[in-house]
Amino acid sequence: MILVTGATGGLGHQTIDALLTTNPAAEIAALVRDVSKATDLVQRGVDVRKADYFDYPALVQAFQGIDKVLLVSAVAFTDRVRQHLNVIDAAREAGVKHLFYTSIQRSSNFVLSEVTESDLATEAYLKASGLIYTILKNGYYFEGLGYLIGSEVPDTEIRFTAGEGKIAFIKRTELAAATAALLTSEGHDNQEYTLSGSEAYSFHDIARELSTLAGRPIVYKSSELAPYIAHKVASGFPEVVANFFAQWGAATKHGMLAGTDNTVEHLLGRKPTSLREYLKATYFSGR
Numbered sequence: 147m148i149l150v151t152g153a154t155g156g157l158g159h160q161t162i163d164a165l166l167t168t169n170p171a172a173e174i175a176a177l178v179r180d181v182s183k184a185t186d187l188v189q190r191g192v193d194v195r196k197a198d199y200f201d202y203p204a205l206v207q208a209f210q211g212i213d214k215v216l217l218v219s220a221v222a223f224t225d226r227v228r229q230h231l232n233v234i235d236a237a238r239e240a241g242v243k244h245l246f247y248t249s250i251q252r253s254s255n256f257v258l259s260e261v262t263e264s265d266l267a268t269e270a271y272l273k274a275s276g277l278i279y280t281i282l283k284n285g286y287y288f289e290g291l292g293y294l295i296g297s298e299v300p301d302t303e304i305r306f307t308a309g310e311g312k313i314a315f316i317k318r319t320e321l322a323a324a325t326a327a328l329l330t331s332e333g334h335d336n337q338e339y340t341l342s343g344s345e346a347y348s349f350h351d352i353a354r355e356l357s358t359l360a361g362r363p364i365v366y367k368s369s370e371l372a373p374y375i376a377h378k379v380a381s382g383f384p385e386v387v388a389n390f391f392a393q394w395g396a397a398t399k400h401g402m403l404a405g406t407d408n409t410v411e412h413l414l415g416r417k418p419t420s421l422r423e424y425l426k427a428t429y430f431s432g433r
Contacts, residue, residue, distance in 0.1 A: 147211060148329050149175040149195070151233065152218035154183040156289075157248065160319050161216060162192060163167050164326035177208055199229035205236035212237075214244045214329060219268070222260035222390060232267040234275050236306070246329060249256040251285045251314075251342050253405030258397045260390065273336075280334045282325060285316040285342030287402045288424045291408040294391055295352070299360050304353050305369045305377070307395025312346035313403040316410060317419045348420045349398075355422050359430050372395065383394040 153176030171191030184194045194345035198339045199220055202295045209215065215237050215351050215383065220229040230247070237245050250258070251267045257263065272279045295304050309422035324341055328334055351367040369377075378388035397403060410418050 147173055147175055147193075148211045148214045148216070149177055149209065150216045150218070150339075151177040151199075153178050153192075153194070154180065155218065156217045156318055157284075157325075158216075160322035161218075161325050161329075162187065164323040165329065166190065166192075167367065168326070169330060176207075183393075190427070196257045198410075198429035199232055202232050202236055205232060205289075206240050207279045208239055209240035211244050212240065213243050213244050214246065214323065216329060217248065219248050219250075219265070222324055222359065224333065226260075226264035233272055234268075234272055234277065235351050238275055239342060242277065244279045244280070244324070244335070245272060247272055247283060249281055249283045250342055251403055251405065255402035256400040256402040257395050258402065259393050263377060278335045280328065281290075281338040282323055282328070282334070283340045283342075284405075285340070286313050287318045287321070288315045288419065288428075289318050290394075291315070291424075294394060295349075299356060300364055302362075302364060304349055304356075304364065304366045305374060306349055306366070307350050307369050307371050307374050307392045307399065309368045309395075309406060310348060310350075311395075311398035311401060312348045312351075313398055314342035314346040314355045314406045315343065315421065316343045316355075317426070320410060320414060320418050323408045327413040333348075339409050340404075340405060341410050342381075342405060342407045343418050344406055344408060345405050345420065346404045352425070354426050356429065359422075359426055365422050368399075369395075372390060380396065 150158050150162050175193040176187050177195055179198050182198050195208040197208040217233050220226045250261050253327050349366040353364045357364045374392050375388045380387050
């Protein structure tokens, strides 16, 4: 039986959606903090179990009878390491055989605040745990682009902190489908995979595609961290969140998200969504 944690969140829920296309609901369990938010999963026959990453006894109980666990990593600005270690220890105590962990792509040695150190600590602990492991180094979601540059087509320019760096974007639904394929196939014991797009794009590329689709010139101008953060704060974001967005730009500038990989393409049996396809569907669908 496969259990997916964070099952009411984006990646967790979409991974369950993908699993249900090829597997009986009776073979899938979902870990949630609030059962009332998982009514659709209950209605579809998924075994919904309640536990919080901080509640170790509840985790041990929730993992009973489970063969594989997908640990969807905890959100930033929380004690990620303690939560992840609780899940790993509880899985081992409950007799889980194989744990998959959703880490972040690292194509360079850049340290992303709130993410990199906790990912490295989790991966090291998992490898030493005695569990069979699979580490999924997930690329940056296309869906996150709106947070970085805005959800509307810019009038004339994009400003971001990425310099000339590139991102091998991947749609979250395609990442979920690839994850489901790994969960339901063999040969992944003690392996690490980078699940990124097949092509990397700069923010100049994004501006160029938006220009073509909008029929007017849009340019990208790289910004320093401070003015970008100030702009985001003025737009209504808390400073800590604005700084986090800016750090993704710094990570991009230093190549952390640039590595392309064909694993997702292989698992999907097709090329992942391209930049133009994503921008057209997201920014121009009503036009």
